[in-house]
Each structure stands twice: as C-alpha cells, then as structure tokens.
Amino acid sequence: MTEYPHLLAPITLAGVSLRNRSLMGSMxxxxxETGDWGRVASFYAARAKGGAxxxxxxxxxxNREGGVFPGAAGLFSAADIANHRRVTDAVHAEGGHIAMQILHAGRYAYGKECVAPSAIKSPISPFPPRELDEAGIEKQVADVATAAARAIEAGYDGVEVMGxxxxxxxxxxxxxxxxRTDRWGGDYANRMRLPVEVVRRVRAAMGPGxxxxxxxxxxxxxxxxxxxxEVVQLAKAVEVAGASVLNTGIGWHEARVPTIATSVPRAGFAHLTARLRPEVSIPVITSNRINTPELAERLLAExxxxxxxxxxPWLADAGFIAKAAAGRAAEIAPCIACNQACLDHTFSxxxxxxxxxxxACHETELVYEPATVPKRVAVVGAGPAGMMTAIVASKRGHRVALFDTATEVGGQLNLAKRVPGKEEFYGLVDWFATMLRAPGIELRLGQTAAAEDLAGFDEVVIATGVRPRDPGIPVEPGAKVLSYIEALKGAGVGQRVAVVGAGGIGFDVAETLVHEGVSPTLDAGLWRAEWGVSAPWQDRGGLAPDGPQPHPPxxxxxxxxxxxxxPGRHLGKTTGWIHRASLAMKQVKMQGGVNYERIAPDGLWISHGPNREQPELLAVDAVVLCAGQEPERGLSAELDRRGIPHHRIGGADVAxxxxxxxxxxxxxxxxxxL
Structure with a gap:
C-alpha cells in the first residue's frame, strides 16, 4: 500500500499512458544551447529514471524571432531533429515520456527581431517589438505548427504550447x-483567436495520438x-481546438508579485486550478510552489x-518520485525555491x-563514482559545505567523521530558517540531518576539533565557516550593539533599530525585525493581502484595486x-526586487553612501558621502552589525603550522x-x- 495512491496512479492523455500524475514542468x-546533446540526454534521462x-x-x-534570446534552441533542421532524438530515446529507455515545449517569446524576446501583437515595449527587454501584420501572424502560426510536427518526428510524445x-x-x-483593431484584436473573441488557432493547427500537425x-x-x-x-472561455475553446490537458500558468514575468520565490506560500495558487477544473472535461494540472510528495498527494486527493x-524540485532531486514510491520521501532533496542556481543563472x-x-545539469561531469581506495575522512564544520562533503564522501565509500562545536547540524542555515519567508530552510536542514545518518558517517557534535583529533585521518576537510566581521565603528560605553547572529536568534533590540550593512544578511535581519506574528509564507490569505493579490473572478488579472495591504511593521x-x-542592488537577479519591495512595504528606510561615525548610547552617528557631510544622529535603541564576514581559519592555521595537509572549503575558504x-x-x- 503506497502513501501516495493519487500521485502514483496512472493517467492517459491522448492515448499516451503515463505511469503517474507528476509532470516535470518546463525549465x-x-x-x-551548449550543443552537447549527450549531456542534454543524460539530464532528462535521469529524471525519467527517477519516475517523472x-x-x-x-x-x-x-523561429528565430520567437526565441527568448538570439541563438535560442529550436527544431530548425534535420540535424536538430537528430539531436533531439537522442534525448527522447534516452527518456523512453528509462520508461518515461517527454513533451517539447514550444515557446514563442513575443515582446519578451531579448533580440532586435522580436515581434508582438502591438508595438509596445516590454519592461523586461530593451528591444521594442515589431507589430505583426496579417502575413506575419500567419508565419508565426505556421512556424509553431511546423515545430510541433518536427517534435513528433524527433520522438517526442507531444508538445506543450506556452500560452x-x-x-x-x-x-x-x-x-x-x-x-489591435483587426480580427486579432478588439473584443475577447478576436483576442483569443490566435492561441485557439495555434492549438488547432498544432493538433492537425501532430495527429490525434x-x-x-x-x-x-x-x-x-x-x-x-x-x-x-475570459480564462474559462479560452480554456473551453482550447479544449475544443484539440488540447489534451491544461497546465497552469501563474503571473506574467513583468508582474510585481512574486510567484515562485521561497517566500510564496506552498501551493499558493492551487485554488485557481481547482476552480477551473469543473469548467472543462480534459484534465488540468496545478503548479507553483509544490515541492513535496505529501503536498502533491493532498492536492490530487482533494x-x-x-x-x-x-x-x-526535479532539479533538486532527479529521483523525486522513485524515492517517494519506495517509502524514502525523507531522502528527497528539497527545492527551497531560492532561485540562486536556477532562475538567477538562466536570466544571467x-x-x-x-x-x-x-x-543538476552537470550529470556527465560531476560524477560520484565509488572510491577506488576508501579513506578515513575528517570534516570539521557541520554547515552546508561540511555536510555536503560528508554525504558525498560517504556515498562514495569513504568513512567520515564530522565534527562541530554545535550540538545540531546546519551551521548558519539554522539562522536562515528563522527569517520570515525562509521557512523552507527548515526542510533543508532536516534533509541534511537525514542524509547524515548514513552508516559511513560518524557525527561528533558538541566537540571542538583540535589538530590532535585529526591525526590518523587520510583526508582532512576544514569547513569551519565564517565569523562576523568587525567594521571598526567606534562604540561608546552604554551603546547597544549586536551581531546579526544575536539579532536573528531573537535578542532584544527595542523599537528603533539601525542595521549596518545592506547585503543579503542585512536584508534578512531587517525582514526579521519588522515582522511579528504568523509569517505570510505560512498563511496564503495574509500573503495575498500583503502583495495585493485578489481572486481573478473578483478583479481583472487578480490585482486587488486597493493594492498591497501589508501588516504594520x-x-x-x-x-x-x-x-x-x-541598497540590495547585488541581491539575487530574480529575487532582489522582492526583498526590496517587501522592506519598502514595511517602511524600512534604506540609505546608501553612509559613513558610520560612532555608536552612542542614544543611537548611531552617521554622515554622508566621501566628504563626510551632514552629520546626524539616528536615534535608535540598538545597532545590528551585518557588515560582512571573515573566514574562520584558526584550526586551518594550526594545521598549517604543523605541516598537516588539509582542504579548505566554503566560508573558511572565501568569506x-x-x-x-x-x-x-x-x-x-x-x-x-577525494
């Protein structure tokens, strides 16, 4: 008896029998674009083997004008078809099914040839689009249909039309x-003509199966x-035109509402799919911020x-469904929706x-082969670097001793999980703790490792992390100064606080200090009010007419x-704006070009600019220092003095x-x- 009977139940789409109800969404x-099709095939085959x-x-x-950027991949030649056939063959060999997404970027295309229904420039691209004429529209429709036909020739089980x-x-x-004012614009029947026609032509190009x-x-x-x-009208028309299934899309890329970042509630938009489902007779797929088999099962069951x-989640763990089906869900590496290595990379x-x-995406060049000669490995520091070293080394057959002065694993991830909006880090720490129970790993927590403790190990890895950097600001007697560690652990700070340093840690501290009560990430209703999201059946586009209504700071x-x-300019490419907007809604006063003159009992004295002009007192109850970190290399230095070889990684390497x-x-x- 499985824990996930709905998730693991088969389903048939257009005569294609799928082994379960999971869809690995397009990314x-x-x-x-690397041209290494063996690498592409390995990536997708690993997810097929993992049960998608x-x-x-x-x-x-x-076509070229529809590519997200110049040189974007597509099916433009016989060689392209042959390359894609390597991918589909690899997926089918693992018992999986795969559809090719056809994505025409329109005005979002990052190139001078971009086209659109009207010549209105996108806020996320520097290139104004060319308005299509009748012949231009026909070309786009024909090219999408041709791409679909070529996808079938390349062995795909179908396509997803990105609408x-x-x-x-x-x-x-x-x-x-x-x-537009012609038959492709004006009333909604005209505006939806193009997507409906595209679906009709794609179905004709692929056939019924x-x-x-x-x-x-x-x-x-x-x-x-x-x-x-209008959404319902389109859904019904697309069904008639030949769609097998409707997949949920949430928010435009230019929307000023986060939709997939870690601060968005899990399954925060699933209620929309639930409302659409009774309106059509074809299956519907829910999406966005669903990252555990338990949550997926619940959504299907209800x-x-x-x-x-x-x-x-399929980047985080290629074996997502296979582990769930085998009763090993606790071993699924969790997607924390941080965007740091996925979307931030994509948009960079x-x-x-x-x-x-x-x-993920490095399956052919980062390989965990069994160790030829198993070794005894000492790892000092149970933060993210040390934990990952221990897990991978153990998986390869090495015997690992993991030291940390703390009595729990996680290092500074245990600080991150305290930040409102970063609750996903609880799951990440739990996953690390689960994986560290492997037989080849000995945990030595609550123990400060000394050089003599490391004698006899074949390899020594120093992952001792960082310590807060002292910015050297003069502090008068009686002034209240705290480190970011103390602030995040809940030390009293009073009602007016100055945060020194506006990097990622400074933003996290500020977010923590302005918050009280339930985190909106854990309450979808609070979150929607905070970002001004309403029901689309109440307000067009789902934007509340009164805008965001955040809880008072x-x-x-x-x-x-x-x-x-x-401030915040160097935060994540796809998430920095969210952090800046969130703090702005909480009335946080953000300033750059500030000199810190001294910290006094009555507040922080600052000045402005290179000439230290306009000195003023910020009357605050406490000052929290978030002015960077330094490597914690005390043990590493001692090992150097004794001539003991070792590896230094993580914050101990670069702070x-x-x-x-x-x-x-x-x-x-x-x-x-190793």
Whole structure:
C-alpha cells in the first residue's frame, strides 16, 4: 500500500499512458544551447529514471524571432531533429515520456527581431517589438505548427504550447499588450483567436495520438489582465481546438508579485486550478510552489487537479518520485525555491543548476563514482559545505567523521530558517540531518576539533565557516550593539533599530525585525493581502484595486550601507526586487553612501558621502552589525603550522556573503575527487 495512491496512479492523455500524475514542468536550463546533446540526454534521462510521469523540456523556439534570446534552441533542421532524438530515446529507455515545449517569446524576446501583437515595449527587454501584420501572424502560426510536427518526428510524445507567463500567445489575449483593431484584436473573441488557432493547427500537425498540453494563464497579475470569465472561455475553446490537458500558468514575468520565490506560500495558487477544473472535461494540472510528495498527494486527493506540475524540485532531486514510491520521501532533496542556481543563472545567461544538488545539469561531469581506495575522512564544520562533503564522501565509500562545536547540524542555515519567508530552510536542514545518518558517517557534535583529533585521518576537510566581521565603528560605553547572529536568534533590540550593512544578511535581519506574528509564507490569505493579490473572478488579472495591504511593521528599521548605490542592488537577479519591495512595504528606510561615525548610547552617528557631510544622529535603541564576514581559519592555521595537509572549503575558504550555493558546490566537487 503506497502513501501516495493519487500521485502514483496512472493517467492517459491522448492515448499516451503515463505511469503517474507528476509532470516535470518546463525549465530553461541552457543545456540545449551548449550543443552537447549527450549531456542534454543524460539530464532528462535521469529524471525519467527517477519516475517523472511526463517531462516537459525547456522552451524551444519555433523561429528565430520567437526565441527568448538570439541563438535560442529550436527544431530548425534535420540535424536538430537528430539531436533531439537522442534525448527522447534516452527518456523512453528509462520508461518515461517527454513533451517539447514550444515557446514563442513575443515582446519578451531579448533580440532586435522580436515581434508582438502591438508595438509596445516590454519592461523586461530593451528591444521594442515589431507589430505583426496579417502575413506575419500567419508565419508565426505556421512556424509553431511546423515545430510541433518536427517534435513528433524527433520522438517526442507531444508538445506543450506556452500560452502563459506573458509570452507571445498571452500577449494577444489582453488589452495590456494588444491594441489591435483587426480580427486579432478588439473584443475577447478576436483576442483569443490566435492561441485557439495555434492549438488547432498544432493538433492537425501532430495527429490525434500525441499529447498536446496548453499552458494557460489563470491569473496574469498585470493591469488589464484577463478576467476569470475570459480564462474559462479560452480554456473551453482550447479544449475544443484539440488540447489534451491544461497546465497552469501563474503571473506574467513583468508582474510585481512574486510567484515562485521561497517566500510564496506552498501551493499558493492551487485554488485557481481547482476552480477551473469543473469548467472543462480534459484534465488540468496545478503548479507553483509544490515541492513535496505529501503536498502533491493532498492536492490530487482533494480534487484540486488531475496532475501536479513540479519543475525545480526535479532539479533538486532527479529521483523525486522513485524515492517517494519506495517509502524514502525523507531522502528527497528539497527545492527551497531560492532561485540562486536556477532562475538567477538562466536570466544571467549561465547554465542552470541547483543549490541543493550541484549535479543538476552537470550529470556527465560531476560524477560520484565509488572510491577506488576508501579513506578515513575528517570534516570539521557541520554547515552546508561540511555536510555536503560528508554525504558525498560517504556515498562514495569513504568513512567520515564530522565534527562541530554545535550540538545540531546546519551551521548558519539554522539562522536562515528563522527569517520570515525562509521557512523552507527548515526542510533543508532536516534533509541534511537525514542524509547524515548514513552508516559511513560518524557525527561528533558538541566537540571542538583540535589538530590532535585529526591525526590518523587520510583526508582532512576544514569547513569551519565564517565569523562576523568587525567594521571598526567606534562604540561608546552604554551603546547597544549586536551581531546579526544575536539579532536573528531573537535578542532584544527595542523599537528603533539601525542595521549596518545592506547585503543579503542585512536584508534578512531587517525582514526579521519588522515582522511579528504568523509569517505570510505560512498563511496564503495574509500573503495575498500583503502583495495585493485578489481572486481573478473578483478583479481583472487578480490585482486587488486597493493594492498591497501589508501588516504594520513591528518596529522602525534603518537599513544602511557605505556604498553609494541602491541598497540590495547585488541581491539575487530574480529575487532582489522582492526583498526590496517587501522592506519598502514595511517602511524600512534604506540609505546608501553612509559613513558610520560612532555608536552612542542614544543611537548611531552617521554622515554622508566621501566628504563626510551632514552629520546626524539616528536615534535608535540598538545597532545590528551585518557588515560582512571573515573566514574562520584558526584550526586551518594550526594545521598549517604543523605541516598537516588539509582542504579548505566554503566560508573558511572565501568569506563572501553567506553563499550556500558556492559552499555546497565546492564541497560536492571536492568529495567527488577525494
């Protein structure tokens, strides 16, 4: 008897029998653009082996003007078809099924040839689009249909037509981007003509025995977005035109509402799929912030959807469904929705990977082979770098002793999980703790490792992390000064607080200080009010007319930095705006170009600019120092003095901003070659 009877139940789409109700959602990884098709095949085959019911590829361009960026992959030649055949053959060999997503970016295309229903520039691309004429529209439809036919020739089980997230087809649907007055614009029957025609032509091109997924936007989260009545009208028309299944799309890329970041509640939009499901007779798929088999099972059991789409969880763990089916769900590496190695990489033109799984998209070059000669390995520090080293080394057959002065594993991840909006880190620490129970790992917690404790080990890895850096600000007697560690652990700070340093830690501290009560991440109703999200059947596009209604801040906070630039400028590419907006809604006063003169009992004296002008007192009850970190290398230095070889990784190697992504990747690569 399985714990997940609904998730693991088969389903048939267009005559294609899928082994379970999981869909690996589309993600642009950049792998296809490398030209290394063996690597692409290995990535998808690993997910098929891990039990994915249906895999959807990253978006493939139907033509050059529709590519997300110049040189975006597609099916443009016989050679392309042969390359994609390597992928589909590899997936089918593992018992899986795979559909190719056809993505026309429209005005979101990052290139001068971009086209759109109207010549309205996107806020996320510097290139104004060319308005299509009748012949131009026909070319786009024909090219999408041709791409679908080529996908079947390449061995795909079907295609997903991307009609959401503000891409080309979505742009025709709303007056926000469609100002046409011909038969492709005006009333809704005309505006939806293009996506319906595309689906009809794609079905004709593929024939009846292929899966046709239509990705439909259920809530646009932009001004003048679709009404719910229009969403339902489109869903019914797309079904008649030949879609096999409807996949949920949430929010346009230009929307000023987060939709997949870690602070978004789990399954925060599943209620929309539940409302659409009774309106159509084809299956519907729910998506966004679903990252555990328990949650997927619950959504299916309660009738919210017929299938569940999870995208980034398949980066975090290629064996997601296989582990769940085998009763090993606790071993599933959790997607924490941090975006650091996936979306941030994608939008920076880098190859996608995953913070918790550095092998994602690197399956052929980061390989955990059994050790030829098993060794005794000492790892000092049970933070992310040390834990990953221990797990990978043990998996390869080494015997590992993991030391830490703390009585629990996790290191500074235990600070991160205290930040409102970062509750996913609880699951990450729990996963590490589970994996550290492997037979080959001996935990020596509550023990400060000395050089003599490391004698007799074949390899020594120093992962002792970082310590807060002293910024050297003069402090007068009686002034209240705290480290970020003390602040995050809940030390009293009073009602007015100055936070020195506006990097990632400074933002986390500020977020913690302005918050009180239940975290909106754990209460979807609170979260929707905070970001101004309403029901699309009440307000067009799902934007509340009164805008965001955040809970009043718990205290007054000043977030300061020395650099004369906008605080938070160097935060994550796809999440930095969320953190800045969140603090702005909580009335946090953010300032750059600040000099710290001294900390006094009555507050923080600051001045401005290189000439230290306009000295003023910020009357605050406490000052929290978030001015960077230094490597903790005391033990490493002692080993150097004794001539004991060792490896240094993570914060002990480079004390940049707390960067678990770098630390975990470095650890995995070291452990892979020990």
């Amino acid at each position: 642009h990884t950049g792998l296809e 019911g249906l895999i959807v590829t990253g978006g493939m361009a139907p 959401s997230e503000g891409y080309f087809l979505n742009q025709f649907l709303v007056t926000h981007t469609n100002r 292929a899966v046709l997924v239509y990705r439909i936007s259920l809530i646009d989260l932009v001004p003048d977005g679709s009404s719910w009545e 009738g919210s959807a017929d299938m569940v789409s999870m995208a980034r 033109g880098k190859l996608t990977s995953c913070l918790v799984n550095p092998r 718990a205290r007054e906070v000043f977030l300061l930095q020395r650099k004369a630039e906008k 940049a901003e707390l960067d678990a992504k770098r630390a975990i990747d470095q650890a995995a690569r070291l452990a892979a070659r």
